[in-house]
Amino acid sequence: METRYRAEQLRAAAADAIRAPSLLNSQPWRFRLRDGAIEILLDPGRRLASADPTGWAARVACGAALFNLRLALAVAGTPAEVRLRPEPGEPNLLARLTPAAPRPATGTERTLHRAIPRRFSNRAPFWPDPVPAHDRWQLGQAAQDEGAWLELVIGTGAVAALAEIARGAHRVLERDPGYQAQLQDWLRREPAPDGVPASAGAPLAEPQDLLPQRSFGSRHRAPGRDFEPEPLVAVLGAPGNTPADQITAGQALQRVLLTATDLGLSASLISQPIEVASAREQLRRALGRFGTPQMVLRIGYGQPGWATPRRTVEEVLDLSAHQAEHSAV
Secondary structure, rough: OOOOOOHHHHHHHHHHHHHOOOOOOOOEEEEEEOOOOOEEEEHHHHOOOOOOOOOOHHHHHHHHHHHHHHHHHHOOOOOOEEEEEOOOOOOOOEEEEEEEEOOOOOHHHHHHHHHHHHHOOOOOOOOOOOOHHHHHHHHHHHHHHOOOOEEOOOHHHHHHHHHHHHHHHHHHHOOOHHHHHHHHEEEOOOOOOOOOEHHHHHOHHHHHHOOOOOOOOOOOOOOOOOOOOOEEEEEEEEOOOOOOHHHHHHHHHHHHHHHHOOOOHHHHHEEEHHHHHHHHHHHHHOOOOOEEEEEEEEEEOOOOOOOOOOOOHHHHEHHHHOOOOOOOH
């Protein structure tokens, strides 16, 4: 049994980890090899000061990257034991992975791992085809398998109530000059390894739209391509709202998104009602669930698209501790 991870194992797994979603594609993660363990750290220089003042979104993103990392290690035959927040005095250290007993990857791990390069946010209108009941159950089970919950918002009245909360939060954020400036800072009109390409945003909002979408540009929708009138909306939640809960929510979010991808579904993330504290509390009360909402998702069948760019693996690795350790031997 391996007792230490090696640098080449980290590099291979990090290539999948960086495919995780993050608010404004800010990619707020770093990966470190120290004492034979792989560690995931929040990069404070990539935390969004206006859009994410508490670090919630960065921790959710790093949790999603952690799930991809776990899948990659498992499929390589080197599964990990994970400790969240292992050093209380090091708040940016979010998780430490050490080698577990070797075993073959499960069928589910292989399936979800294959979905990583095909997962992307689809902010365009979806087709009206309903998501089958069994697929809805699988999405809920994916969240539950990671210690979270997924509440499907069913019924015209319930969806309309959630939409009103989301639109209210969107209006609050639109009135914040700092927030709007940060959106523009992360909008990319030329090729770049991070941020949101203008082409990846939703089409410009129109009065009949039910849910708010960030457009990131001036693209109009094609004639007759309104957003679906009865979208499948889901709320992902965690038992609480501590940093560990947010990392757990990120892992669950990524498992749900990869499960959706494998089922042939598209998804977009609606974070506005989570970003505004009063809207999140409204949402929590409306759901009547134990715990804290961590993300809202729109799920359905959509036109194939493409993933947003990522930085290279080498840009997010810190091997200095590993190199110093080997230099001293």
